[in-house]
Amino acid sequence: MADSMAQLSRSRDLDKLLLRPGHLVGPTFEPGPDLRDDLQQYARVLVVGAGGLGCELLKDLALSGFRNLEVIDMDRIEVSNLNRQFLFRLEDVGKPKAEVAAKRVMERVSGVNIVPHFCRIEDKELEFYNDFNIIVLGLDSIEARSYINAVACGFLEYDSDDKPREETIKPMVDGGTEGFKGHARIIVPGVTPCFECTIWLFPPQVKFPLCTLAETPRTAAHCIEYAHLIKWDEAVKRAELFGIPGVTYSLTQGVVKNIIPAIASTNAIISAACALETLKIATGCSKTLSNYLTYNGVEGLHTKVTEFLKDKDCLVCGPGILIELDTSVTLQKFIDLLEEHPKLLLSRASVSHHGKNLYMQAPPVLEEMTRSNLNLRLFDLMDKIPKDIIHVTGTTSKGDHKTSCLRKLRVVFKGIDGVTDMDMAGGA
Ligand SMILES: [Zn+2]
Structure with a gap:
């Protein structure tokens, strides 16, 4: 009730x-x-x-x-x-x-x-x-x-x-x-x-490599991070020496990194x-x-x-990065290409096509199940569709920072789309 x-x-x-x-x-x-x-x-x-x-x-x-x-x-x-x-x-x-x-x-x-x-x-x-x-x-x-x-x-x-x-x-x-x-x-x-x-x-998220802080500092920020990360024990001793309570790591994080509750x-x-x-x-x-x-x-x-405006060249919400391939390209070769592609630089890529996993880096059981696809032609794996969207996930690095990312690609196979020689000749 x-x-x-x-x-x-x-x-x-x-x-x-x-x-x-x-x-x-x-x-x-x-x-x-x-x-x-x-x-x-x-x-x-x-x-x-x-x-x-x-x-x-x-x-x-x-x-x-x-x-x-x-x-x-x-x-x-x-x-x-x-x-x-x-x-x-x-x-x-x-x-x-x-x-x-x-x-x-x-x-x-x-x-x-x-x-x-x-x-x-x-x-x-x-x-x-x-x-x-x-x-x-x-x-x-x-x-x-x-x-x-x-x-x-x-x-x-x-x-x-x-x-x-x-x-x-x-x-x-x-x-x-x-x-x-x-x-x-x-x-x-x-x-x-x-x-x-x-x-x-x-x-921008600022992160410094530890070796730079310890061996070759170049900026004021490098020195501050050095004291914060590496000289921590000595900093605590100084507080003890002067009888100042409350110097904790989390407070230090708050002071140094301006962390806001x-x-x-x-x-x-x-x-x-x-x-x-x-x-x-x-x-x-x-x-x-x-x-x-x-x-x-x-x-x-x-x-x-x-009211913000769309970036018409956005790699994520735009129509997708265009990649032209020969029909002979294997899935393994394609994954290698993703690593070299200047707009992608995507390593350890997993590939899927309309929800179907073509190759997965992880978990191990899926990797094993999809491994045999690596030697097959991507064109065949994509059901011989001359022009289609596929999704790839992998890691990309900005400086020393690695992030996982997902990209949409428009794959076009050369010589298949548009008018073929057979069409011109009136063939089947
Ligand atoms: Zn966008």
Whole structure:
């Protein structure tokens, strides 16, 4: 009884958005109870990350009428999470975040089903991600965002006029916070800029090789990092000598690297904005954010929406890097080419074609299963299609920093597409 009352009052608020027409609605919006039922029945949303933002997102989405949610996170709960990752309790420390978060929201919000995935985002097959209507990101790393962005953009196909094909668009909503600042943005691949189009928004990540710090320092930053990383014991002794308490490694990290604590209210505000955008994308009940909201609560409160533009040459959300090959090229030769290609420089590549694994570097069991393909012609492995999209994952290095990445390639086999000699001669 209490349950059905709670459901009724919950859908009452949602109904105000979904059952009535309005002036600010999206172009395809059709108000009515069917819309609410469809949202509950068919909309499938993946939340990436079950930390500060993820806990908020799951709760917000569940309370916004979404019923089919999944969450993926590789971390276990730590004591230091408990001040803001409010779904977790002291007895949960050490347990997987995704599993506990899913369980807690399902206990509190009746009717919602949340499937947890306790693993790395790279461990899932690409098709796993294709199963969702919307992907919502509650992450704290650029690498992870970049990866999911490439996965979602990888599904995008262009028609012959280079227009994105509607049914292949996988929208994402991305939230991020740093102390009292945060952002919420929507990424509609092929329509709005993707994460990679605006990667310049993030300051470069500075990391120094240890040998440079120890042997051949060249900059002031190298000296500071040397004291921080290598002379740590001596630094601690100095504090002891002068009787100064509190010189801990984490405080040093905070001072040197300007690490900012996560703030619960910022997470709540950013997640709310992201959940609302997700609801808008799923139902069309209002026009979506266009396309990047920044929030700053450092002094007072300031929010602003900026419309960023797509990078037309983007390697990730564009039509794909064109690679021309002879039909004789084997899969092994192709993988070698990826390593030398100036735009790719991709090592240890795994290759898939329309969800079928042609070669996988890992796990060992898949490597063994696909190894025999290496000597076969790529043209045959791609079902003799003269021109098609294939996906490759691998590692690429920037300086000393290796990141895993996914790239979409347009493979064209020379001498097959277009008019052949046989056609000219009127042959079969
Ligand atoms: Zn892009």
